[in-house]
Amino acid sequence: MNDEKKRELIKYLSVMLLGIALNIGFYWTAHILKLPMWLDTVGTAAAAVVLEPAAGLVIGYITNLFESSAVYMSDTIVYYAITASCAIIFGVMLRKKGKISWKRLPTAALVYLVVSSVLSATISVWRGGLPTSEWELMIYKKVVSAGVPEYFALTFSAGALKLADTAVMCFVTPLLYKVLPQSMKNVVHFSFVTWKSPFKSCEK
Amino acid sequence: MRRYIYGLLHNDDAQRRDGVCYDWFIMIVAIISIVPMMFRDNSAPIFKTVESVTVYILFFDYVLRWMTYDMRMKNNSAWAFFIYPFTPLALMDIAGLLPTLGLLPPSFMILRILRLVKLLQYSKSCRRVINVFRKQGRTLASVMLIAVAYIFISALVMFVYEPADNFPTFFDAIYWATTALTTVGYGDIYPTSDIGHVISMVSSFFGIAIIAMPAGIVTAGFMEELDSEEKEKKREKEKEGGGHE
Numbered sequence: 337m338n339d340e341k342k343r344e345l346i347k348y349l350s351v352m353l354l355g356i357a358l359n360i361g362f363y364w365t366a367h368i369l370k371l372p373m374w375l376d377t378v379g380t381a382a383a384a385v386v387l388e389p390a391a392g393l394v395i396g397y398i399t400n401l402f403e404s405s406a407v408y409m410s411d412t413i414v415y416y417a418i419t420a421s422c423a424i425i426f427g428v429m430l431r432k433k434g435k436i437s438w439k440r441l442p443t444a445a446l447v448y449l450v451v452s453s454v455l456s457a458t459i460s461v462w463r464g465g466l467p468t469s470e471w472e473l474m475i476y477k478k479v480v481s482a483g484v485p486e487y488f489a490l491t492f493s494a495g496a497l498k499l500a501d502t503a504v505m506c507f508v509t510p511l512l513y514k515v516l517p518q519s520m521k522n523v524v525h526f527s528f529v530t531w532k533s534p535f536k537s538c539e540k
Numbered sequence: 541m542r543r544y545i546y547g548l549l550h551n552d553d554a555q556r557r558d559g560v561c562y563d564w565f566i567m568i569v570a571i572i573s574i575v576p577m578m579f580r581d582n583s584a585p586i587f588k589t590v591e592s593v594t595v596y597i598l599f600f601d602y603v604l605r606w607m608t609y610d611m612r613m614k615n616n617s618a619w620a621f622f623i624y625p626f627t628p629l630a631l632m633d634i635a636g637l638l639p640t641l642g643l644l645p646p647s648f649m650i651l652r653i654l655r656l657v658k659l660l661q662y663s664k665s666c667r668r669v670i671n672v673f674r675k676q677g678r679t680l681a682s683v684m685l686i687a688v689a690y691i692f693i694s695a696l697v698m699f700v701y702e703p704a705d706n707f708p709t710f711f712d713a714i715y716w717a718t719t720a721l722t723t724v725g726y727g728d729i730y731p732t733s734d735i736g737h738v739i740s741m742v743s744s745f746f747g748i749a750i751i752a753m754p755a756g757i758v759t760a761g762f763m764e765e766l767d768s769e770e771k772e773k774k775r776e777k778e779k780e781g782g783g784h785e
Contacts, residue, residue: 348541389621390542390607397603401596410592411641413599420606420625428618462643 347520352391355383358508359399367407372471373500376403377422381448381505382512384427385436386521392423408468414459418452425451426509438510445502452502453495460490472497546608549601563662569597570658573640577652595640598655602633632657668769672761683753690746691717694739701735721747 358379366375376399384392396419404413429444430436460467467473467490475493480486513521551559573594576587605612609627610620624630636654638644644651660666673680695713706729707713716729720743731740 345541388542389618393603393607393621397600401600405592405596410595411643413596414638414641414643416599416603424621428621431618 348387348391351383351387351516351520352395354512355379355391355395356398358382358512359395360402362504363399363403370470371500373497373504374469375501375504377419377452377501378505378508380419380422381426382509384423385430385509386513386516389423389427392427393420396420396423411463412468414463415456417459418455421451421455422448422505426505436513441506441510445506448505449495449498449502452498453491456494456498457487457490460494461487465490467493469497542608542611545604546611549604549608550612566598566601567659567662569594570655573598573655574652577649591640595637598633598658599637601658602630602637605630605633629657629661668762668765672758672765675765676757676761679757680754683750683757687721687750690743690750691721694721694743697739698731698736701733702731703733706730706732706736717743720744722751723747 356379359376360379362375362378365371366373377396380392380396380399383395397416400413400416400419403415404410425448426444429447430438430440432440465486467476472493475496476489479489479492484492547556548559548562551563572590576582576591579587606621606624609624610617613620613623625634632654635651636657639649639651660670691714695710695717698716699707699710699713702713707716712729716731719725720740723744731737
């Protein structure tokens, strides 16, 4: 490996480490201050935008691994589905012809909000039917007592916390992108193709 | 970095030493992960630890495959990230991991066996066998069709002619026909009528032929595969030799 490649790798890994630190740091802050949010995907979204979606997938895995082994039970690793959706939605949707298009941020945030709320509720139902965080449980109980069906109440309570998460992500991600030097940004160009092509290439 | 990981995961020609090490590592982890299944009482803490650690490693391998799937598809499309979780191998990987996480009822614990699919992904010998089955698929399917048709017909004849005490249900007849055709013959169900005896004799002869056929096809295909690999290697060596001159 030549020096230039080594330097690139170090920069890439530094951003990844920063992403993990952001995830865990924000998560602990929210956890200790008992804020109505999780904030464990902030670094994932930032790394997915600054580097590429794949980097977000790895950062998300490490964060979820930490949470499931140190904080929760091992079965909570399935919440990785939400982290992965965050990395893919922000990493892919914000890219337009190889450049980051901040105009797409509200759409990406909205898509993430819906997808993550539905995923979170579905996983909660799968795991036993109740939300994991205190705030979520409180909102859930209030919504259920208002006569809303359980699954929708779960989606709503998860969505309420995810709304706060998404707002922080929409603030931190552009900020980090602007603060980091250009050399640390790995702008990946994806050829967005029609829905037909990927399936064709799968068959090949 | 992703290119490096992609090379590590898809080291098909076993040219990279680190790739070979990674292949062996994942295969060993996959095998270790199913060791607790070999014990009746697998609630001991050591088994739980083994399961948790191996599941985390196999899940990480899943993540690595996900993050390089666009390279696998060779069109650098972002859709690869959306498609990967729904590909057959990815679904099998996840299905093999979920029972350990307690997210499936105990009756689904057998799905853990799907972790051995990793051996198919990483072992060169397994890939060779898959190639043989893929190439000889049509021939094997036609032999299978003959076998299934024969089982069905002989079971039907047996079911009609034999007393109800011998073959209470059609499923019993199918079970008998299958064990007879494959020359296993447990002896728990057997014919007593003359027609039944005749069918039983014919089944035994047919069984040898029908069971021997796929074995021969697979062996021939395997030899062909090895031969073409040898030829490919020779050709590459000749090219390299020519290049040096």
